[in-house]
Amino acid sequence: MEGDISQKLLNGAKKTEVEEPTLRELIWTESKKLWVVAAPATFTRFSTFGVTVISQAFIGHIGPTELAAYSLCFTVLMRFGNGVLLGMASALETLCGQAFGAKQYHMLGIYLQRSWLVLFLTACCLLPLYIFTTPILIALGQDEKISHVAGYISHWFIIIVFSFIISFTCQMFLQAQSKNMIIAYLAAFSIGIHIFLSWLLIVKFKYGLAGAMFSTVLAYWMPNIGQILFVTCGGCKETWKGFSMLAFKDLGPVVKLSLSSGVMLCLEFWYNTILVLLTGNLKNAQVAIDALAICLNINGWEMMISLGFLAAASVRVSNELGRGSAKGAKFSIILTTLTSLAIGCVLFVVFLCLRGRLAYIFTTSEEVASAVADLSPLLACSILLNSVQPVLSGVAVGAGWQSIVAWVNIGSYYLVGIPIGVVLGYVLDMHVKGVWVGMLLGTLLQTVVLIVITYKTDWDRQVVLAQARVNKWFVPESRDENGSNTENATA
Template identity: 70%
Template sequence: MDGQIQERLLRHVDGTDVDEEVNLKDKVWIETKKIWVVAGPAIFTRFSTYGINLISQGFVGHIGPTELAAYSLVFPVLLRFANGILLGMASALETLCGQSYGAKEYPMMGVHLQRSWIVMFISSIFLLPLFIFTTPLLKALGQEEHIAEVAGIISLWIIPVMFAFIVAYSCQMFLQAQSKNMIISYLAATSVSIHLLLSWLLTVKYKFGLTGAMVSAIMAYWIPDLGQLLFVICGGCNETWKGFSILALKDLWPVFKLSLSSGVMICVELWYNTILILLTGNMKNAEVSIDAFAICINISGLEMMISLGFLAAASVRVSNELGRGSSKAAKFSITVIVLMSLIIGLVLFVFFLLLRGRIAYIFTNSHEVASVVADLSPLLAFSILMNSVQPVLSGVAVGAGWQGIVAYVNVSCYYLVGIPVGVLLGYVAHLGVKGVWMGMLLGTFVQMIVLIIITCRTDWDKQVTIAHNRVNKWSMGEAKESMPKSEEA
């Protein structure tokens, strides 16, 4: 196996890769197709999954302003907290599976998947107290009492949603690494359609209120999870899933360390918006501030689904090419993905700049909230523009296995620059929600510039060697454990 990988590495180093014989136009077209094989289904899936949150928020918002404010705290704050940890840990699986698939070490991918389930489940157990004690936690953070009480009820309902993330993220990373994520899109489309119908039936027609909205949300998250799980273990991935293995219980510590650094990288980014939402909850007229800011965050998040699709594509393409041994193909893929995402971001920048506050009426009937959203529209547009580049660079980091480095970058840019500036502008300069968002944008901008510098200055030939060593380490470990004693001797 080691000789085969070395052969592939030498083939790419000596310049005889078949890609060298293709002209630039054809190379761009070939790479674009490879990107959209992953990005297309990933974008659709993320829109569908995010649509579950938007549908729930829309129905909850029409139940009452207090319910909307409570929902806007629980989902973007607590659920995003858990989401960040579990999604981050799953991104370690994205690195391992992507590079193993590029190196054609297919059986190890199933073992990586099972190890990821174990690590993520244990992490979820430690997160349970956050959802059980939501009301006293929010009160301690200064939230209004009536909002915190309703938030406590909602948080208990979303515990099953947190456990659904374990299956959802791990199976998605596993399937994306093989470019088999169309099944995820089909399941997500089915789920969001069922959720829309159930939400209307349970909250509008039969008047079950919050209970109806939460029951529908739980079903919407678990339906695609069960479908993905059945697809993986029942014959959809014959090469990469060889059944449950005792190997999944061994060598968990290296997986945990990579998962932890991945979790920190993603968490500090997702929690960034969470902390800013909490800051708005301590302003005057908190209900309007939270509602307006949460609506803008959700609109930005909706656009982010496109960028996250390209993040997935960047991770898969970079990890596959590094595992395959081609540094030039990895660099070329990065260039194409970033430019493609940036062009889409520019179009959406203009669109949302013109639309202004009119889109707020999808989420609320309050003219006061819509007016605040309209005032924030220029900042929303710039946020969308930066979101078209920054997540793609994070995808490059995941594909290369740089999660630890990017974690430090995220902490520095968001928590040492963005949040302090947001507090100064929002509270000291009395700019309110607008000042908080300006701080958020500054932190994101600094982070984006740092990631661009890191990506441009990276020695990609060295990254190929690192990926080769990582794949070789895991594969040799599996071979040793599977080898009969007579052969091992």
């Protein structure tokens, strides 16, 4: 009897050892991890994008000159600063994600402080652009009155640019730990306050542009204050061990990875800007630019979903690589890509069916609405590509391939997409459609190349590389805690 019981227990133990979760269980588990990052990240990006749209709407009621100046500053200056700092901050996604997966929790706080230093120096280098905006715009042939107002707005933008340092780094620090619901709550609170303050200062008390910019600055800084308090006051006990002099050590590799990340993302961000610039030189440019602006506005809102999946792909891949699971990284890539693609397919069909009807949300012009309807198939294709391409960029960030993707972007976008767009738009007289087709072909080529790279990658080797990176910059926790005033001061 005793032998039978022992035999049953041994059999039960063996069963437990070999028993693996079913495919359905794996999908359910990974989906939960995916949406824990993707949902708050998407909402946060919608809210941040909404701050700009709300500011633009209220400034439009102040006057056409103020609106033109704000639009110019946002399109050129804000996007430039945003692209550079967001790109450089994405290095933190690689470092924090892999360190968290490797359970080197205390290193996340050190990486965060190193990223603050790198981004602060970068923001200081960008200052002349915002200080001398007026003479720069006048030299570029812009209207003098608009340039002077833009110069005033750009001085306010300096405060916003420095807010990106805290915003981007804290978001990536928290995302690596799947703790980004707090970011979504803060973003929702911030946009609510922004709407109320904009109405109060502009409509009620008539403070004009100063009131609008004060409310905008506050909307960008409020979430930062909340994030800093959450990180430093107990919300991240395992990953934040206090300020450390170790933040000043090993900055070289962080700068190198940050520069690669910055180049990679900036090349993508500036691609659409070049599309607008090329369109501005075509015949009947006013209608073309209006129609394109509407399409890019819709595309921009949809892109917030894609950027949420970019964040999720980056976090999941970096966590799995840091944990040492090549199989987990591959499964995460497949599931994230298929989930994002499914959403993209639904939106593709929706925008194909709606066509020009969406234009009437933004304009009353029949001519512009007709032009939007004509561009709708291209918009739908862009949305479909956006459902895959950002996920693959997120995979690249998670694995630390930023420099490779930067070269892929140069080849796909600037050596293929733009030249084809110029030939189709100008030489073959396809106008804005030709330019956009060229740009889409560049994006398609980039997507195909990234799919091939991802498919051909030896993920077991990527695990080794990730663990080598994590171990190379590893600092024992005891040294960080006990030597913060002595050892760290000489590190």
